[in-house]
Amino acid sequence: MTTYPTQTPYGVDPLGRPYSEKSKVVAGILRILVGGLGAGRLYAGSVGTGIARLLTFGGLGIWALIDGILFLTGDDRADSKGRILRG
Template sequence: MTVPTPQAPYGVDPQGRPYSDKSKIVAGILQIFLGGLGIGRFYVGSVGVGVAQLLTCGGLGIWALVDGIMFLTSNERTDKQGRPLRG
């Protein structure tokens, strides 16, 4: 665990990038339960993908479910500023 600083209030990842204020757990849960509306994507700032999910009902639910699982299991998800999501 790293010590929070004003530049990285949530700490930094192993590559030295500051963590986002957004949580991958919250994003994943939102995406699984409300992914047909693109809510998980709107939460992390991916407005374009969120609108696409909204228009396609989350790819009839399949895209939303897979996306939610990927949010929960992947360490490579980032927010709009490119910061990795907190675990």
């Protein structure tokens, strides 16, 4: 079972998981608009995947578009610390 710090400046989700300072909407828009550069992944803290996207130009744009849409429609998107993105 994961324990979270008692201070959650951005609140908690209905399951009691703390929200991140990062925004789900910002990350999704970054993934759609500049996903070929890995910006959305880097913003959310996925450095390794962000660099892979940068080196492949987001799968020539295909990964970027699909990733952005799936990201915005998904429920549990977390940052590099496992906190749920706000939004």
